[in-house]
Amino acid sequence: MTPKASILVIDDHPITITGYKTCLEDSGLSLHIDGACNCDEAINKLNNTKSNFFKMVFLDIKLPSSKTSKITGGEDLGLFIRKQFPETKIIVHTSLRDEQRITNIIKSLSPEGFLIKSDLSIKILSDSVITVLEGNKYYSDSVRNLSKQSTSYDDFFVDSLDMQIIYFLSKGELTKNLPRLVPLSMATIERRKKRLKTVFGIPYGSDKQLLDVAREKGYIL
Incomplete structure (x- = not known):
C-alpha cells in the first residue's frame, strides 16, 4: 500500500486550514x-x-513574524524551508494581487505552485x-497574468x-539601530532604503511613506 503524502497547510486563518483539509481529503487523493x-x-x-517529511507545504505569505523575529513573515519562512527542507515542494497561496509583489515572490522562492486565494476551487486545489506531486509546476491563470504584467519590475528584487x-x-526601530539587527553597514542600509523608495515610486519619501507603500504591496503586515 502506497503511504499517504504528507502536506502542511500554513495559514493564519484556521478556517482556511480546515477547508483545505476537507477538500483535499475528500478528493480521493492519498x-x-x-x-x-x-x-x-x-x-x-x-x-x-x-x-516522515512533508512532501509539500501550502505557504501563505501574509504571516506574522516568528516570536524571535528571525523569520519576518511568509516569504522568509519559504526561504527557511528551501534551505532546511530542500525536498519539500512549496505551493504559495495568497490573497495578494500586486504585480510587483507576485513577481518578487516568484524570483525569491521559485515555488512549484502559486495560487491566488480568490480564484480557488476544489478542482484548482x-x-x-497532483501536478506538483508529479514533479511539474502549477501556476494559476491569475498568477501567470499578473506576472506577465510586471515586466517593468524585471530588474528589481526585494531580497x-x-x-x-x-x-x-x-x-x-530607528535607522541608526539597524546595523545591530541587519548584517549590513549603515551606508549600505541607507543605499538600500533609497533604492526601495525609488522603485516604490517615492524617491524623496519619508520612512513612513516607504512603510505605507510596502504595507500596501504586501511586503509587511
Missing part, C-alpha cells in the same frame, strides 16, 4: 493534511517530522497538488535583507 497557523508552529512541525530593513522599521 494525502495526510496537517496545519500550522504561524511561523513558529510551522517550523516546529517541519523540524519534528524529518523521518486538487489539480495543483531578504531588504525585507529585514522594512520589517524592523515597521516595528519602530
